[in-house]
Amino acid sequence: MGLLAWILDKFAEWTDTEGSPFETISRDRILDDVTLYWLTRTGASAARIYYESHNSLDPELRVDVPSTITVYPRDIEKCPRPWAQQRFRQIVHWGSPETGGHFPSLEVPE
Numbered sequence: 001m002g003l004l005a006w007i008l009d010k011f012a013e014w015t016d017t018e019g020s021p022f023e024t025i026s027r028d029r030i031l032d033d034v035t036l037y038w039l040t041r042t043g044a045s046a047a048r049i050y051y052e053s054h055n056s057l058d059p060e061l062r063v064d065v066p067s068t069i070t071v072y073p074r075d076i077e078k079c080p081r082p083w084a085q086q087r088f089r090q091i092v093h094w095g096s097p098e099t100g101g102h103f104p105s106l107e108v109p110e
Contacts, residue, residue, distance in 0.1 A: 014102035072100035
């Protein structure tokens with residue numbers, strides 16, 4: 001129940017909805033995710049990456065390959081284009097859709 005509550009909270013807070021993640025993501029899909037974490041025992045490691053990677057990137061890191069960046073309006077972290085251009089030296093496409101949160105492949109798959 002704890003894993004379900006934690007994951008449901010993330011879907012509720014990090015999706016582009018008015019209060020319920022079920023507005024854009026089916027209950028079955030959320031239960032699939034919870035089941036996958038439970039059966040593979042990867043819930044803790046999935047959460048830990050957020051903690052460990054939050055401030056771990058080298059601020060001097062530069063990406064020189066052609067890159068596409070999409071910034072969703074309700075994602076948990078947003079990066080203004082001038083900041084992105086300091087790191088990604090060849091931005092070939094910049095996308096700013098009108099909807100979407102931290103789980104765009106589930107929320108707005110088109």
